[in-house]
Every structure is written in structure tokens, then in C-alpha cells.
Amino acid sequence: MAKFHVLLTDYAWEELEIEKQVLADNDVELIVATAKDEDSLAALAKQHQVDAIMTNWAQVTEKVISASPNVKIVARLGIGLDNIDMAYCTSKGILVTNTPDYCLTEVAEHTLALLFACARKVAMYHHDTMSGKYDLTAGPIMRRMEGQTLGIVGLGNIGMLLAQKAKCLGLNVVATSRSGKTMDGVETVDLDTLLAKSDYVSLLIPATPETKKSFGAEQFQKMKPTAYLINTARGAIVDHDALAAALEAGQLAGAALDVQDPEPCDLTIAPYNDPRVIVTPHAAFVSVESLENMRGRVSQQVVDCLQGKTPENVRNGLTVG
Known part of the structure; x- marks a missing residue:
């Protein structure tokens, strides 16, 4: 059994090989949601008592985050943070990261x-x-x-x-x-x-x-x-x-x-x-190069946090430890 568990709320690409490889190499299991409504995500977070959440566009609310007291980081697969409850994360000492320069x-x-x-x-x-x-x-x-x-x-x-x-x-x-x-x-x-x-x-x-x-x-x-x-x-x-x-x-x-x-x-x-x-269907960020860059970096942000290191691009002013 893996040491850590990460909930992936949603993604906009065809496969997850990059994420799975980076996480698996560091004893982290990826839990992939099949529905991105608040109740489904909260239930999945609670079921697996996840240590981190990775999200693309799904709403990551207080209910979703609080379903697992183990959550240490919410990592955005993208730039904008308007889908994450930043105030709640900060109040609980949970890091929020993104990749502001990938695309x-x-x-x-x-x-x-x-x-x-x-x-x-x-x-x-x-x-x-x-x-x-x-x-x-x-x-x-x-x-x-x-x-x-x-x-x-x-x-x-x-x-x-x-x-x-x-x-x-x-x-x-x-x-x-x-x-x-x-x-x-x-x-x-x-x-x-x-x-x-x-x-x-x-x-x-x-x-x-x-x-x-x-x-x-x-x-x-x-x-x-x-x-x-x-x-x-x-x-x-x-x-x-x-x-x-x-x-x-x-x-x-x-x-x-x-x-x-x-x-x-x-x-x-x-x-x-x-x-x-x-x-156009929210396509401006997409290229093979941009997605590979972002997916690898966000996965590494999660790994760094779970291993006790402060990852890059923490957006709410917190540090690990």
C-alpha cells in the first residue's frame, strides 16, 4: 500500500502517465475522480483520507478539503485559483500552488x-x-x-x-x-x-x-x-x-x-x-509542450510537500513545517 494518497478531481487531457509516474516513484497513489460535483469529491476524499488534492477546473470547496483532515496541499493544474477555497486552505495551514508560467x-x-x-x-x-x-x-x-x-x-x-x-x-x-x-x-x-x-x-x-x-x-x-x-x-x-x-x-x-x-x-x-x-473551448493554454511542463511540475509540487519540502509557487504565503 502506498504511503500517501492524492485525489485528482478532474483533468483535460487524454491520459495520466506523467502524473502516475512522478507520484508512483515517490510512494504516492493517485485517486482519480469520475465525477466532479462537490458531494462526489468530498466522499472520495473522505473514503481515501487523501493527503493532497490536484485539480484542474473542478470546484475545490471547504466541504471537499475538510473531508480529509490529512490534506496538506491543494495543487492547481493551471494558473487561476478561482476554483479553490483559498481562505479555508490558508486558515488550516494547507498550501495552495499553481504553475503561473507554464502556458x-x-x-x-x-x-x-x-x-x-x-x-x-x-x-x-x-x-x-x-x-x-x-x-x-x-x-x-x-x-x-x-x-x-x-x-x-x-x-x-x-x-x-x-x-x-x-x-x-x-x-x-x-x-x-x-x-x-x-x-x-x-x-x-x-x-x-x-x-x-x-x-x-x-x-x-x-x-x-x-x-x-x-x-x-x-x-x-x-x-x-x-x-x-x-x-x-x-x-x-x-x-x-x-x-x-x-x-x-x-x-x-x-x-x-x-x-x-x-x-x-x-x-x-x-x-x-x-x-x-x-x-473557442478554453483552448488557449493547450499545447503538447505546455501540458507536459505543467503536469510534471504540479505532480512534483505535491511530492515535495508530502516529503516535507516547500514546493515552488506557493500562492498563499505558507511553508511546509
């Missing part, structure tokens, strides 16, 4: 891909031609991307990489920065200025109680009617009812949403069924 390149690339798709009407033309419509003049007019302005809401690690890549394409870049970060060649402005100047608005801020639905009717009214919204951060940041209304009113030209709220979203309703909106 910087992928998210920046996906954001640029969506920007290109909006600017050059790639998705719209593809939809039309697959429906038997071949019309160059359909949809909004196209402008040269070079010389247009990309506004980045959140000049963090991903935002800075996106800005670097965008500048290489000849885009002007402005950004907001809550942390005060600056970057050569990027003008730091307030949000209202960014919205007024930008042809493409990229959201790259975390989902917190303060940012939930922070992008709504007021913000859309301040955007150019020719501008596009691109969200590769978190779906909860955007008020999607307000986005649907803004599109209907012609307050912006379109949107590209890699993240939605909830996920999966109802693709039969606005704004998701609007032909001016591109939807």
Missing part, C-alpha cells in the same frame, strides 16, 4: 490568432463558405492591421509577451497595469483611455471578486464601434448579457471568447451564436 507562450499565441481571425474575418468567411456563400464583400470592411492599436488589460507575464509579439507585427500597444509594471514601447494608460484608443481590446486579468463582470455595458460604450473584444483570461470577467446587447446596438464590431461563464456555455444563445463572435 505564457500558448495564451499569447492564441490571443494573436483570435486577433488575426477578427481582423481578417477568417472565421466569418469560413462559416459563409461552408454554408455555400462566397462573398468577398460580406461583413465589416477590413483594415490593415499594421498601425492599429492593441489594448492589453493586464500587463502581467502573458500581457508583456503578447505586447512583444504584437509590436513585431507593427501594432501599436497600450496597456493597463494594476501592479505598476511598465514595458519599453508600450504606453501605460488608464482603462478609459485604453478603450477609447484600441482597435482590439485583450483581457488578461485574473478572475477575482473585484473583477467579476467588470467588463460590461459601461466599458462597451467606451469602445470604438469598429473595435473587437478578445478574452483569453476568465469568462467571469465579462458580463455576457451586456456584451450581447452591445453587439446588437453596434457598440463594437465583434468579439473572440476563448473563455465563457459558465463553461461549457450555451452556444444557442447570444452572444455565443452571434456570427460576429468567435468561440
Whole structure:
């Protein structure tokens, strides 16, 4: 019998060889959940009295965590921590970790891909031609991307990489920065200025109680009617009812949403069924390289904690011992 037991609440890849190998080499058994609702996860944690929890997108609540008093770490397979009860973990001395840098390149690339798709009407033309419509003049007019302005809401690690890549394409870049970060060649402005100047608005801020639905009717009214919204951060940041209304009113030209709220979203309703909106299934983080990096590192975070060492990327300020 293994010395330690780890509950894996959910995962978004095809197999678990990396996780199983890292954990098994260190006398840790992986318990894989088959349902990710709160009651099922709590029951599984209690049944196996797990020592750690690894989670992708499932909600890891106080009920789930407290089901096993042995839990020493909750490790997020990803970046955002909005699915973990951080306050409860901290109050009980339970470490919370993530991998904040594993998919910087992928998210920046996906954001640029969506920007290109909006600017050059790639998705719209593809939809039309697959429906038997071949019309160059359909949809909004196209402008040269070079010389247009990309506004980045959140000049963090991903935002800075996106800005670097965008500048290489000849885009002007402005950004907001809550942390005060600056970057050569990027003008730091307030949000209202960014919205007024930008042809493409990229959201790259975390989902917190303060940012939930922070992008709504007021913000859309301040955007150019020719501008596009691109969200590769978190779906909860955007008020999607307000986005649907803004599109209907012609307050912006379109949107590209890699993240939605909830996920999966109802693709039969606005704004998701609007032909001016591109939807991808929370895919920005994915590549062979990013997943291998993240899965191995998170597994090692768990091993380090269980072996009495403080792992990398502890997000709630705690240490082992």
C-alpha cells in the first residue's frame, strides 16, 4: 500500500502517465475522480483520507478539503485559483500552488490568432463558405492591421509577451497595469483611455471578486464601434448579457471568447451564436509542450510537500513545517 494518497478531481487531457509516474516513484497513489460535483469529491476524499488534492477546473470547496483532515496541499493544474477555497486552505495551514508560467507562450499565441481571425474575418468567411456563400464583400470592411492599436488589460507575464509579439507585427500597444509594471514601447494608460484608443481590446486579468463582470455595458460604450473584444483570461470577467446587447446596438464590431461563464456555455444563445463572435473551448493554454511542463511540475509540487519540502509557487504565503 502506498504511503500517501492524492485525489485528482478532474483533468483535460487524454491520459495520466506523467502524473502516475512522478507520484508512483515517490510512494504516492493517485485517486482519480469520475465525477466532479462537490458531494462526489468530498466522499472520495473522505473514503481515501487523501493527503493532497490536484485539480484542474473542478470546484475545490471547504466541504471537499475538510473531508480529509490529512490534506496538506491543494495543487492547481493551471494558473487561476478561482476554483479553490483559498481562505479555508490558508486558515488550516494547507498550501495552495499553481504553475503561473507554464502556458505564457500558448495564451499569447492564441490571443494573436483570435486577433488575426477578427481582423481578417477568417472565421466569418469560413462559416459563409461552408454554408455555400462566397462573398468577398460580406461583413465589416477590413483594415490593415499594421498601425492599429492593441489594448492589453493586464500587463502581467502573458500581457508583456503578447505586447512583444504584437509590436513585431507593427501594432501599436497600450496597456493597463494594476501592479505598476511598465514595458519599453508600450504606453501605460488608464482603462478609459485604453478603450477609447484600441482597435482590439485583450483581457488578461485574473478572475477575482473585484473583477467579476467588470467588463460590461459601461466599458462597451467606451469602445470604438469598429473595435473587437478578445478574452483569453476568465469568462467571469465579462458580463455576457451586456456584451450581447452591445453587439446588437453596434457598440463594437465583434468579439473572440476563448473563455465563457459558465463553461461549457450555451452556444444557442447570444452572444455565443452571434456570427460576429468567435468561440473557442478554453483552448488557449493547450499545447503538447505546455501540458507536459505543467503536469510534471504540479505532480512534483505535491511530492515535495508530502516529503516535507516547500514546493515552488506557493500562492498563499505558507511553508511546509
